[in-house]
Every structure is written in structure tokens, then in C-alpha cells.
Amino acid sequence: MKKILQVLLTFYFVFGMAQQRPDNTFVKEHYTKKEVYIPMRDGIKLFTSIYIPKDISKKVKYPFLMQRTCYSVAPYGENEYKSSLGPNQYLMKDQYIFVYQDVRGRYMSEGTFTNMTPQVEHKTKKDVDESTDTYDTIEWLLKNIDNNNGKVGQYGTSYPGFYTAAGTISEHPALVASSPQAPISDFWNDDFLHNGRFMLGYFRTFPVFGIQKSKPEDKAWYMDTFVKQTSEDGLKFYRDMGTLKDGYEKYYKDNFFMTEIMNHPNYDDYWQKRSLLPHLKNINHAVMTVGGWFDAEDLSGPLNIYKTIEKTSPKAKNTIVMGPFSHGAWARETGHHFHNEIYFGDSIATYYQTKLETPFFKHYLKGNSKVDAGLPEATMFDTGKMEWKEFATYPPKEAKKVNFYLADGTLKNSPSSTVSEYYSDPNNPVLSSANLKDFNGFTPRNYMSEDQRFAEGRPDVLTFTTDILTEDLTLTGEILAKLNIASTSNDADFAVKLIDVYPQDFVPKEKKEGVIYGNYHQMVRSEIMPARFRNSREKGEALVPNQKTAVEVKLQDVLHTFKKGHKIQVQISSTWFPLFAVNPQKFMENPNFATKEDYTKAFIKVFGDSSLEVSVLK
Numbered sequence: 362m363k364k365i366l367q368v369l370l371t372f373y374f375v376f377g378m379a380q381q382r383p384d385n386t387f388v389k390e391h392y393t394k395k396e397v398y399i400p401m402r403d404g405i406k407l408f409t410s411i412y413i414p415k416d417i418s419k420k421v422k423y424p425f426l427m428q429r430t431c432y433s434v435a436p437y438g439e440n441e442y443k444s445s446l447g448p449n450q451y452l453m454k455d456q457y458i459f460v461y462q463d464v465r466g467r468y469m470s471e472g473t474f475t476n477m478t479p480q481v482e483h484k485t486k487k488d489v490d491e492s493t494d495t496y497d498t499i500e501w502l503l504k505n506i507d508n509n510n511g512k513v514g515q516y517g518t519s520y521p522g523f524y525t526a527a528g529t530i531s532e533h534p535a536l537v538a539s540s541p542q543a544p545i546s547d548f549w550n551d552d553f554l555h556n557g558r559f560m561l562g563y564f565r566t567f568p569v570f571g572i573q574k575s576k577p578e579d580k581a582w583y584m585d586t587f588v589k590q591t592s593e594d595g596l597k598f599y600r601d602m603g604t605l606k607d608g609y610e611k612y613y614k615d616n617f618f619m620t621e622i623m624n625h626p627n628y629d630d631y632w633q634k635r636s637l638l639p640h641l642k643n644i645n646h647a648v649m650t651v652g653g654w655f656d657a658e659d660l661s662g663p664l665n666i667y668k669t670i671e672k673t674s675p676k677a678k679n680t681i682v683m684g685p686f687s688h689g690a691w692a693r694e695t696g697h698h699f700h701n702e703i704y705f706g707d708s709i710a711t712y713y714q715t716k717l718e719t720p721f722f723k724h725y726l727k728g729n730s731k732v733d734a735g736l737p738e739a740t741m742f743d744t745g746k747m748e749w750k751e752f753a754t755y756p757p758k759e760a761k762k763v764n765f766y767l768a769d770g771t772l773k774n775s776p777s778s779t780v781s782e783y784y785s786d787p788n789n790p791v792l793s794s795a796n797l798k799d800f801n802g803f804t805p806r807n808y809m810s811e812d813q814r815f816a817e818g819r820p821d822v823l824t825f826t827t828d829i830l831t832e833d834l835t836l837t838g839e840i841l842a843k844l845n846i847a848s849t850s851n852d853a854d855f856a857v858k859l860i861d862v863y864p865q866d867f868v869p870k871e872k873k874e875g876v877i878y879g880n881y882h883q884m885v886r887s888e889i890m891p892a893r894f895r896n897s898r899e900k901g902e903a904l905v906p907n908q909k910t911a912v913e914v915k916l917q918d919v920l921h922t923f924k925k926g927h928k929i930q931v932q933i934s935s936t937w938f939p940l941f942a943v944n945p946q947k948f949m950e951n952p953n954f955a956t957k958e959d960y961t962k963a964f965i966k967v968f969g970d971s972s973l974e975v976s977v978l979k
Contacts, residue, residue: 408469495528571618595800628898653686745922756838768969777969790936850963903948
């Protein structure tokens with residue numbers, strides 16, 4: 362049973378981002394499948410499945426819509442068909458030449474797999490990266506698939522979102538539309554790390570990314586290396602595991618990706634090479650970046666990719682969509698749309714698919730790609746008002762910066778001379794969730810909107826809360842916690858949560874059985890920041906014990922209205938376990954190898970001139 366559970370978890374992780382629809386015969390009836398190996402400029406051949414509309418002809422030509430993935434293009438075999446094609450059913454029925462490709466070193470493709478392939482800035486004719494592989498694939502398709510219309514679009518969610526984003530800089534003239542969805546932009550702050558702090562909640566995923574194959578594979582070759590579930594109480598596994606070092610040495614010493622993470626605690630050359638952001642320049646086609654406000658895996662990626670293209674590529678038709686979704690959930694219609702216990706409305710994914718995604722690709726691939734599609738610059742879901750909003754610029758220019766100061770358990774309009782203090786013990790960390798079963802998950806998901814009442818009142822958590830709001834207050838754009846702290850230890854992390862406190866008598870339109878919604882403390886946004894990187898990500902720096910020190914914690918963007926009758930709350934702690942690995946609170950050159958003997962208890966002060974800087978939209 363435990364083995365089966367791991368298989369199911371993996372299947373969900375790998376294929377769960379595809380549209381979930383009943384099996385049908387539409388694909389077989391309307392498409393012909395072709396499997397080919399496409400040669401890259403260095404001689405490596407990439408396995409590619411191509412689904413061609415049966416009515417294609419010299420008079421009826423179709424564009425390409427492509428996805429490059431490290432998660433398999435299964436099923437394999439020209440007589441084996443996917444049950445659905447493309448990012449949604451509407452595009453599938455509208456008909457395109459759908460292309461799926463295993464990237465280097467994955468499944469049936471040749472080559473060696475590299476996580477977040479470093480981009481080559483100055484290429485020779487033989488230098489390769491994901492953008493050159495995209496270019497070479499497009500070039501082959503145009504020359505070898507008859508009756509195409511000469512236009513190519515690409516899309517992908519999560520890791521395929523990264524391949525899509527990298528493909529935007531391929532500079533192939535036939536590429537006219539790209540939609541990176543939940544894309545990774547920089548592993549330092551997506552998925553496995555947040556500001557360099559290791560995301561322990563990803564611990565079970567490493568077999569997927571850290572084991573090379575030795576031959577062509579049409580099935581996952583890493584299945585036997587998954588960590589087995591020990592009990593329904595997922596917290597017990599992490600407590601029994603011990604330190605991050607203990608877990609690495611017990612389970613993953615032979616996993617190349619985990620070893621790379623363990624040996625690179627700072628933002629050194631290894632991580633810098635894997636950031637796509639410095640390379641996103643001179644993009645001149647249409648890009649629609651998509652993300653979810655409750656994406657526990659890749660929230661910073663879509664925001665940073667959109668903002669970077671906006672700054673560096675004035676010729677790009679650049680748009681962004683952010684909905685009330687977890688990772689990739691816009692590809693699956695669930696009817697009543699919940700994230701965890703919070704209801705956001707009905708048919709949210711259908712709205713995205715029919716009003717945004719389908720018109721985007723249809724216009725640029727089948728219409729006049731030189732003319733703007735007329736989609737909003739930014740289509741963003743207000744997670745407090747539960748409604749879509751459209752903006753001509755993002756963040757909205759009319760938003761005004763406001764500081765809430767953290768003092769005396771409240772959020773004030775001006776700084777205070779008072780000091781708040783808490784006791785942080787790495788041996789007894791603040792839990793990241795009250796749901797112990799969730800800790801058995803393949804990746805974290807629910808915590809992004811989870812009720813935070815379980816943490817309030819702990820002696821190692823500071824809480825600051827407004828009075829009951831007398832009018833709606835809408836926050837948009839970036840959030841920055843500007844903390845002034847002092848610790849008796851010479852290292853510490855700072856986890857900051859922004860929380861929407863519901864009224865005592867709150868009753869939602871739709872609810873889940875057994876949930877107490879009155880006084881619900883809904884997480885709106887959160888982030889963690891190691892104090893060691895307060896001045897530089899490239900080199901850690903110890904705190905001077907008991908010295909007042911500035912530490913800034915950048916929380917990702919929001920669009921959230923705190924409604925009249927609600928309260929705004931901020932929680933601060935220095936541990937967030939087992940979502941994130943525990944900081945030993947003792948400065949070390951490489952804290953990833955801390956032992957229990959290194960764990961240091963500390964009294965930590967937060968001064969009353971600390972603030973939360975937000976942008977208020979009137």
C-alpha cells in the first residue's frame with residue numbers, strides 16, 4: 362500500500378497539471394500521431410510526439426502548439442494516444458498541430474539532464490541550452506511537417522513553464538506566442554529554496570530530479586528510490602529524521618540534485634547560472650505568463666518573469682494572469698472552486714481557459730500575430746472580494762505605499778519605541794500546519810491559505826493585529842517586511858505571515874464540513890528570510906548578538922481586499938517546520954550540515970520601528 366501511495370503521488374505530480382477530462386476518442390478520431398527524434402545542433406536527438414489534425418491539407422493549414430517537458434510525453438507508441446491534447450479542451454477541439462518533447466536526458470530523449478539548464482549568453486554554433494533546443498525543434502518542425510501555417514506557440518506549467526520561458530529567448534521568427542505557466546525563474550526562490558532556505562516540504566520529490574537514467578526509458582526509472590511513508594502523522598517522519606544533514610545522509614547521498622543543494626548554501630555561481638531572469642531580453646512576440654496566488658511551488662516565478670519582460674522587452678506583447686489557484690489548478694475545472702478550505706467562486710478555471718488562454722493562442726497562431734490580441738495587460742483575481750480585476754498596468758500605478766508599524770501587538774500608523782520579544786528554540790520549532798496528514802504530501806499545497814489560529818499565542822510567535830476594519834482595504838503588488846531585530850544568537854531566520862482575520866460570526870457562501878469559519882485566520886501571503894543574507898545573497902554574514910540589525914523580508918505580490926469587519930494580522934517567528942528546514946541559530950559557513958549540537962536557543966527582539974510596507978489601492 363505504501364508503495365502504491367508513492368506511485369500515485371508521483372503520478373499526480375508529473376501529470377496532474379494536465380486538464381483532467383474523461384477518456385474519450387476525440388484525439389484518435391481527429392488526429393494522427395507521429396513519433397520522431399529531432400536532432401539538435403550538437404548531435405543530441407530529442408524524442409518528440411506530434412499530433413497532426415487529420416484534415417490538414419494545402420488548403421487547411423495549422424499552426425504548432427508545443428510543450429517541452431521533463432515529465433514524459435507518454436503514452437509512447439504511434440498507436441497510443443493521449444486522451445486530451447494541449448492546455449485545455451477548447452484548443453484541442455479547435456485543432457492545432459500539438460507537439461510534445463522529452464527534454465535532454467529525460468525518458469526517451471538522448472543527452473544528460475540538468476536542473477534549470479544554465480543559459481549560454483554568448484553562443485558558438487555548438488553551444489546549447491533550452492533556448493537553442495527550442496529553436497532547433499521549431500526549425501525541424503517547420504521543414505518536416507507538411508502544411509503547417511508557419512506559426513509556433515508554446516506553453517507549459519511548472520518545469521515545462523521554465524522550458525517555455527527559456528524558449529521565449531530562442532529568437533526564432535516563427536515563434537509568435539508563449540505562455541509560461543507557474544514557471545520557475547530562479548531556483549533560489551522557487552520550489553526547493555526560498556531566499557536560500559531549504560524547503561523541507563519538498564523532501565520526497567528528489568528522486569524525480571536527482572537520478573540520471575542510463576538508457577532510453579518509457580517509464581519512470583527512479584520509482585524505487587522514493588522515501589516510504591511511515592505513518593499518517595507526517596510530522597513524525599520529520600521529527601524522527603533529525604536534521605537536514607541526517608535526512609540527506611540517510612536517504613539522498615547518491616542523489617545528484619540534493620547533493621548540489623547541500624553543497625551550495627550561498628547564491629554562488631552554481632545558482633546564478635540557473636537564474637533565467639538576466640537573460641530575458643529583447644523578446645518581441647506575445648507572452649502571457651500565468652500563475653496562482655496560492656501556488657506553494659512557483660509563485661515568484663511568474664511574477665518575476667512578467668516584470669522582467671516588461672522592463673527589458675518593450676516590443677513584447679506582455680500580459681499576466683494570476684488567479685486563486687494552487688499549482689497548475691487553472692488546467693482543471695472543479696466547479697465550486699476551493700483552495701484548501703476557502704471558496705472563491707464557480708467555474709474559475711473555465712473563465713481563464715475560455716476568456717484568456719484560448720483567445721490568446723487562437724489570435725496569435727491563427728490570426729494576425731502582428732496585431733495585439735486586445736487582452737488586458739493584467740488579469741488578476743482579488744482573493745478577498747472573490748472577483749477578477751483587469752489592470753492597464755501592473756502593479757497598478759494608482760496604488761499608494763503605506764507602512765504598518767509592528768508594536769504592542771498591533772499594526773500602527775507610526776513607529777514606536779517599544780520592543781516585542783520572543784523565545785526561539787530550534788529543538789521545538791513552530792509548526793507550519795495543523796494538518797499532520799499534509800506533511801506526507803509530495804509537495805506542499807494547502808498551507809498557502811490555511812487557518813493560522815494554531816500558531817497564535819505561542820511564546821515563539823509574535824502577533825500584531827489591527828482593530829476591526831471600518832471600510833474595505835485593498836492591497837496590491839509587492840509587500841516588504843522591514844524588520845529591525847536583535848538576537849542573543851548570531852544567526853536566525855524570520856518567517857512573516859500576512860493574515861486575514863474573519864469576523865466572529867462569518868458564514869461563507871460555500872463551506873467545507875467541520876470547518877469553523879468564525880474568526881478564521883486565513884493566510885494571505887508569507888515568506889521566510891535567513892538573516893545571514895540580509896546584506897548579500899552571495900556570502901552569509903553572522904549577526905552581532907544583541908545588536909539592532911535591519912532584516913528585510915520580501916513577500917510576494919498580492920491582490921487582496923481585507924473587507925469591512927475583518928482584521929489584518931501579521932505573525933513573525935524564526936522557525937516554520939517542517940515546511941522549511943530549521944536554522945540552527947548558530948552561524949555556520951554551511952548551515953545545511955548543522956547537527957543537533959549546533960542548535961542554539963535565542964531571545965529575539967523586534968523593535969517598534971519595524972514595519973510592513975504595502976501598496977493600497979483605492
